[in-house]
């Protein structure tokens with residue numbers, strides 16, 4: 679059985695993952711509207727990944743005999759800045775999520791919950807990937823400059839992302 683403290687923490691993280699999904703879908707919708715089709719595709723794939731993260735935790739709660747309860751998610755912004763601004767927001771958001779995962783992991787240590795530590799290790803590793811991907815796009819945008827053909831090339835590259 680899962681402790682109430684860990685169950686609450688994981689339910690909170692399920693909310694955070696769904697909140698991330700909602701934010702990325704809002705960004706995708708914006709990119710769609712301004713004809714950055716590749717970025718829209720990339721962000722929609724990211725939306726799907728965040729929902730998978732939520733469902734991985736959802737499954738885990740039930741595997742441990744717990745109960746999932748849902749919490750409110752916030753309305754995402756409807757206006758977004760340039761492509762550079764969007765990916766800077768993605769990176770900042772992922773850094774925030776990393777901190778939340780780390781603090782949940784610290785709780786699992788405090789609670790002597792070894793199974794949850796192992797489950798959360800997957801998320802700790804995933805966050806390395808998430809931050810790395812956003813940083814890499816920002817670096818390319820820095821080289822490309824804020825506008826012009828190289829940004830369109832990058833947008834096309836983002837459109838080649840497999841999932842979504």
Ligand SMILES: [Fe+2]
Nearest residue numbers: 695698728731
């Ligand atoms: Fe996630």
Ligand SMILES: [Fe+2]
Nearest residue numbers: 698728772808
């Ligand atoms: Fe993420």
